[in-house]
Amino acid sequence: xxxxxxxxxxxxxxxxxxxxxxxxxxxxxxxxxxxxxxxxxxxxxxxxxxxxxxxxxxxxxxxxxxxxxxxxxxxxxxxxxxxxxxxxxxxxxxxxxxxxxxxxxxxxxxxxxxxxxxxxxxxxxxxxxxxxxxxxxxxxxxxxxxxxxxxxxxxxxxxxxxxxxxxxxxxxxxxxxxxxxxxxxxxxxxxxxxxxxxxxxxxxxxxxxxxxxxxxxxxxxxxxxxxxxxxxxxxxxxxxxxxxxxxxxxxxxxxxxxxxxxxxxxxxxxxxxxxxxxxxxxxxxxxxxxxxxxxxxxxxxxxxxxxxxxxxxxxxxxxxxxxxxxxxxxxxxxxxxxxxxxxxxxxxxxxxxxxxxxxxxxxxxxxxxxxxxxxxxxxxxxxxxxxxxxxxxxxxxxxxxxxxxxxxxxxxxxxxxxxxxxxxxxxxxxxxxxxxxxxxxxxxxx
Numbered sequence: 497x498x499x500x501x502x503x504x505x506x507x508x509x510x511x512x513x514x515x516x517x518x519x520x521x522x523x524x525x526x527x528x529x530x531x532x533x534x535x536x537x538x539x540x541x542x543x544x545x546x547x548x549x550x551x552x553x554x555x556x557x558x559x560x561x562x563x564x565x566x567x568x569x570x571x572x573x574x575x576x577x578x579x580x581x582x583x584x585x586x587x588x589x590x591x592x593x594x595x596x597x598x599x600x601x602x603x604x605x606x607x608x609x610x611x612x613x614x615x616x617x618x619x620x621x622x623x624x625x626x627x628x629x630x631x632x633x634x635x636x637x638x639x640x641x642x643x644x645x646x647x648x649x650x651x652x653x654x655x656x657x658x659x660x661x662x663x664x665x666x667x668x669x670x671x672x673x674x675x676x677x678x679x680x681x682x683x684x685x686x687x688x689x690x691x692x693x694x695x696x697x698x699x700x701x702x703x704x705x706x707x708x709x710x711x712x713x714x715x716x717x718x719x720x721x722x723x724x725x726x727x728x729x730x731x732x733x734x735x736x737x738x739x740x741x742x743x744x745x746x747x748x749x750x751x752x753x754x755x756x757x758x759x760x761x762x763x764x765x766x767x768x769x770x771x772x773x774x775x776x777x778x779x780x781x782x783x784x785x786x787x788x789x790x791x792x793x794x795x796x797x798x799x800x801x802x803x804x805x806x807x808x809x810x811x812x813x814x815x816x817x818x819x820x821x822x823x824x825x826x827x828x829x830x831x832x833x834x835x836x837x838x839x840x841x842x843x844x845x846x847x848x849x850x851x852x853x854x855x856x857x858x859x860x861x862x863x864x865x866x867x868x869x870x871x872x873x874x875x876x877x878x879x880x881x882x883x884x885x886x887x888x889x890x891x892x893x894x895x896x897x898x899x900x901x902x903x904x905x906x907x908x909x910x911x912x913x914x915x916x917x918x919x920x921x922x923x924x925x926x927x928x929x930x931x932x933x934x935x936x937x938x939x940x941x942x
Contacts, residue, residue, distance in 0.1 A: 551864025683825025771911030
């Protein structure tokens with residue numbers, strides 16, 4: 497029997513050939529793809545058009561993605577215009593440019609929100625999208641704090657939406673392979689993982705009062721965050737380091753990825769105890785307000801341990817690379833990063849040296865590459881019922897907890913016990929940082 501999709505495809509192609517007076521084979525690839533995929537096409541809105549958006553150009557233009565980008569949304573006029581110019585090299589239609597994400601979400605034609613806004617917008621924006629009937633691909637960190645972590649998972653369940661976090665190494669073929677080998681015992685019992693990150697970020701300007709740049713909707717950029725006057729250099733990137741109102745420090749910015757791989761490899765969920773040693777070590781009088789050097793330690797049931805060694809402003813590659821994860825087992829060790837893995841026996845002898853064909857960026861601002869593309873395709877095919885998520889939000893949020901515990905331990909200057917079943921903390925002082933304040937009317941409501 498002819499399927500509905502076959503029927504529609506044959507009918508549309510026949511009509512197109514008659515109306516245009518030419519065969520389908522003479523059409524451009526873009527035109528052909530727009531016709532044959534109409535019954536399966538997903539309409540996507542991209543929100544947050546800063547450095548990360550370039551990583552989406554390739555997946556949005558892939559034949560197998562079969563999407564139509566219908567909106568480009570950002571609170572900065574110049575970023576909307578720049579993104580339209582760049583993405584037009586990859587897609588055939590012309591998306592609508594929009595300043596206000598709420599107007600985008602009100603459009604029933606939108607199926608998916610790709611949420612690449614600043615950290616303080618990730619959970620509130622994603623929940624608004626789910627409430628409007630959209631599936632969500634939310635960039636890391638998926639949440640600003642532990643309360644938002646819980647809300648995001650609850651919202652995905654309540655509204656029955658597909659939600660994937662942008663921890664793209666979950667879609668890395670060589671990482672999937674070596675983690676599977678670890679789980680099958682290739683290094684015996686995996687008992688410890690060290691996740692690391694090294695960068696040589698420079699001096700950050702001190703904040704000073706200024707008028708918002710031309711074209712920036714500063715009120716909407718703040719969105720859920722507590723209101724304050726604009727300070728120079730805030731909106732574009734330095735919001736990461738200008739206090740806790742917007743950012744989640746380097747833990748949320750980068751540790752998210754390797755901590756997730758570490759937890760995946762060890763097969764653990766929430767820790768029993770979290771502690772850190774961290775400080776601002778570089779450019780002591782500049783505008784950076786977070787730690788720039790930190791060692792986080794998480795102790796799990798069954799005597800397992802994860803550490804994150806983060807150096808934001810010291811580029812020395814302590815472990816031979818700028819980022820990656822080392823997993824120690826009773827019978828060997830594995831080193832894995834975005835492009836390769838190394839398997840060693842207990843004596844340190846190299847057993848397998850595997851270099852993938854992946855070209856996922858490391859410390860380059862914005863990143864992107866074939867692993868990001870694969871992660872996005874996995875998300876889109878899950879919506880179609882053809883795949884299952886590699887990083888479902890219910891699992892990704894557990895990895896995110898280590899990010900938030902890092903920041904909570906640093907801000908309170910103390911280690912604390914965690915309920916390994918629920919992830920809840922047991923210290924009243926630390927518990928005060930479980931959530932955050934919101935601007936009036938912006939707190940997410942489920």
